[in-house]
Amino acid sequence: MRRKIVACAAALMGCVGAAKAEEVIRFAHMNGASHFVHTEAAALADRIRERTNGEVRIELFPSGQLGESAQLVEQMSFGADLMGQVQAGNLADYVPDYSILVYPFMYGGIEDVERLIGSDLVKELNEQVLGNNLRVLCYLHYGTRDLYTRSREARSPADTKDMAIRVQPVTIYTEMVERVMGGSPTPIPWPEVYSALAQGVIDAAEAPPLSIIDQRHYEHARFLIQTNHIQDVVPLVISAAQFDRLSPEHQEILQAETDAACDAMSAASIASYEAGIATLRENGMTIINDVDRAAFAERAGTIAESFPEWTPGLYDRARAVIDGK
Numbered sequence: 001m002r003r004k005i006v007a008c009a010a011a012l013m014g015c016v017g018a019a020k021a022e023e024v025i026r027f028a029h030m031n032g033a034s035h036f037v038h039t040e041a042a043a044l045a046d047r048i049r050e051r052t053n054g055e056v057r058i059e060l061f062p063s064g065q066l067g068e069s070a071q072l073v074e075q076m077s078f079g080a081d082l083m084g085q086v087q088a089g090n091l092a093d094y095v096p097d098y099s100i101l102v103y104p105f106m107y108g109g110i111e112d113v114e115r116l117i118g119s120d121l122v123k124e125l126n127e128q129v130l131g132n133n134l135r136v137l138c139y140l141h142y143g144t145r146d147l148y149t150r151s152r153e154a155r156s157p158a159d160t161k162d163m164a165i166r167v168q169p170v171t172i173y174t175e176m177v178e179r180v181m182g183g184s185p186t187p188i189p190w191p192e193v194y195s196a197l198a199q200g201v202i203d204a205a206e207a208p209p210l211s212i213i214d215q216r217h218y219e220h221a222r223f224l225i226q227t228n229h230i231q232d233v234v235p236l237v238i239s240a241a242q243f244d245r246l247s248p249e250h251q252e253i254l255q256a257e258t259d260a261a262c263d264a265m266s267a268a269s270i271a272s273y274e275a276g277i278a279t280l281r282e283n284g285m286t287i288i289n290d291v292d293r294a295a296f297a298e299r300a301g302t303i304a305e306s307f308p309e310w311t312p313g314l315y316d317r318a319r320a321v322i323d324g325k
Contacts (some may be wrong), residue, residue: 028066029085032137034266044172044261089170105297135240138262142232143208156292166205
């Protein structure tokens with residue numbers, strides 16, 4: 001009888017040990033459940049579970065359930081076991097040079113984005129931010145960002161002057177609104193933008209078309225202005241400590257599958273732009289495409305002056321990479 005009890009106890013301990021071996025990765029983001037970030041993250045979770053035989057499991061938390069992007073990054077920096085699609089500007093709170101990735105009017109097209117992301121410059125940034133417990137797994141093209149307004153047409157900086165424009169609480173965005181658009185940057189949490197538009201708290205906001213659709217902002221915004229001011233490059237980040245805790249085999253699987261997820265998200269983003277514009281038009285928005293981008297771009301050159309903490313020559317180095325020099 002004693003042997004049976006010991007055997008049962010040993011079996012029970014084995015079960016407990018197996019349960020502890022499971023690694024749960026909480027994947028958080030700000031998008032709704034229909035957004036490509038979430039649908040591709042769900043596919044990623046399935047692949048990770050299958051390839052690790054359930055030893056690594058990804059749980060999804062969309063729609064800001066675990067906090068805004070900046071809060072997610074802060075939690076990871078303090079040691080929280082998290083993974084998230086965040087903003088490059090959030091990483092700039094720790095390594096200021098990250099802001100260069102979303103410099104307004106920097107890119108001419110998607111190929112320029114890919115050239116910079118694959119450069120030694122960005123690899124160096126990824127190494128630096130590891131010291132803050134932040135490991136960048138991959139980057140994705142989140143979308144081409146446009147301005148959209150409640151009731152005002154806009155085609156040039158003269159038209160955006162004095163607008164209250166919702167922005168992320170990130171310096172590169174606030175400087176863009178002030179210096180390039182001549183507006184008043186108004187940081188508001190993303191889930192509250194719908195009501196802010198409805199109540200007239202803000203005159204405008206900026207985002208990729210798919211995000212406007214995802215949040216139904218077209219219900220309270222009449223005009224979409226195709227400023228194409230930022231090609232939004234965003235990182236997919238995990239707690240470095242949690243990544244290091246994985247076995248080498250599981251690290252390799254996670255890296256390979258997140259690379260695939262970022263590629264799929266980027267493809268969905270790029271394909272969604274024109275379709276998104278069409279959907280916004282169908283939902284009553286007027287699309288303004290005769291925008292004086294040159295006038296906006298000329299003013300954007302002064303934004304770099306607001307970043308004395310950048311590594312000297314950063315803008316010129318990024319520009320040289322994009323230009324293939």
